[in-house]
Amino acid sequence: ATKMALRAGLRSKRGLTGVAVMRMQSPPVNSLNLELLTDICIALEKLEMDKSCRGLIITSNQPKVFSAGLDILEMYGKSPEHCGEFWKAVQEMWLKFYGSNLVTIAAINGSSPAGGCLMAMTCDYRIMADNPRYSIGLNETQLGIVAPFWFKDTLMNTVGHRTTEMALELGLLYSPAEALKIGMVDQLVPEDQVLTTATEAMTKWLAIPDHARQITKSMIRKPTIDKLMSNREDDVKNFVKFISKDSIQKSLGVYLEMLKKRKA
Numbered sequence: 384a385t386k387m388a389l390r391a392g393l394r395s396k397r398g399l400t401g402v403a404v405m406r407m408q409s410p411p412v413n414s415l416n417l418e419l420l421t422d423i424c425i426a427l428e429k430l431e432m433d434k435s436c437r438g439l440i441i442t443s444n445q446p447k448v449f450s451a452g453l454d455i456l457e458m459y460g461k462s463p464e465h466c467g468e469f470w471k472a473v474q475e476m477w478l479k480f481y482g483s484n485l486v487t488i489a490a491i492n493g494s495s496p497a498g499g500c501l502m503a504m505t506c507d508y509r510i511m512a513d514n515p516r517y518s519i520g521l522n523e524t525q526l527g528i529v530a531p532f533w534f535k536d537t538l539m540n541t542v543g544h545r546t547t548e549m550a551l552e553l554g555l556l557y558s559p560a561e562a563l564k565i566g567m568v569d570q571l572v573p574e575d576q577v578l579t580t581a582t583e584a585m586t587k588w589l590a591i592p593d594h595a596r597q598i599t600k601s602m603i604r605k606p607t608i609d610k611l612m613s614n615r616e617d618d619v620k621n622f623v624k625f626i627s628k629d630s631i632q633k634s635l636g637v638y639l640e641m642l643k644k645r646k647a
């Protein structure tokens with residue numbers, strides 16, 4: 384049987400129609416592996432084609448974690464072919480979310496490092512649980528890896544040039560309060576109110592006529608999307624070359640060990 388990695392459905396609760404809620408449920412930490420990325424892309428594609436759907440809230444069914452980012456096991460000890468396929472799926476997820484015609488809101492109910500942060504930043508609006516134990520940010524350099532240009536562009540478009548320099552070079556993970564301060568997230572609420580607040584925010588976004596909002600969104604995001612679209616193959620090649628290096632594989636191995644030890 385295929386494992387359902389997420390649930391997407393149109394809800395009509397409290398008069399809010401045409402809004403889908405996508406709940407990532409890939410235990411233990413919603414790390415973005417090929418299967419989850421593919422499921423997410425297929426679900427978003429279907430919603431995008433469904434004329435009755437205008438908005439999407441993405442959240443997590445896992446306790447304490449929105450998403451642990453890219454699944455390191457998809458990049459560690461794998462063949463170049465596998466790494467290439469995986470990277471194409473990461474690109475696809477980013478392109479679909481960043482360019483979505485839907486209103487997209489991230490209900491960040493837990494930690495969201497690296498690829499998890501990227502995913503949240505592709506959305507139009509971010510609400511995070513106000514729990515100082517949670518963190519969010521692009522921490523790639525701390526793993527000894529380099530976030531590609533489109534990760535950097537997404538961050539820069541969200542928090543600005545100088546903050547991106549600091550955040551990306553130091554691989555900073557921010558507490559929710561810090562993330563709010565730099566504009567990485569838009570709103571903090573108590574943990575049990577993340578989803579209801581997302582629904583309330585959605586009402587505000589849906590009050591704007593779709594065509595005007597969509598054209599405006601596209602005008603702002605298209606140059607960033609086009610940059611990856613015209614460099615997709617080179618970006619895959621760069622990734623495979625970079626991730627296959629012995630030194631990078633070693634860094635990933637050390638990091639995985641650290642994660643396991645921290646748990647013990």
Ligand SMILES: CCCCC/C=C\CCC/C=C/CC(=O)SCCNC(=O)CCNC(=O)[C@H](O)C(C)(C)COP(=O)(O)OP(=O)(O)OC[C@H]1O[C@@H](n2cnc3c(N)ncnc32)[C@H](O)[C@@H]1OP(=O)(O)O
Nearest residue numbers: 414451452453454455456494496497498529622625642646
């Ligand atoms: C010059 C040109 C350059 C071009 C280069 C191109 C590209 C390179 C860049 C690639 C980009 C990568 C982006 C990423 O997303 S990398 C992933 C980064 N993620 C992290 O650093 C997060 C690591 N995880 C955590 O910090 C924590 O797990 C947590 C999310 C805060 C949750 O903590 P907790 O609830 O305490 O859970 P555990 O830590 O105990 O984890 C449970 C279990 O899950 C394993 N795990 C956690 N994260 C990942 C992951 N991302 N991938 C795979 N596995 C993960 C963890 O090891 C535990 O496993 P065991 O139960 O087996 O011990």
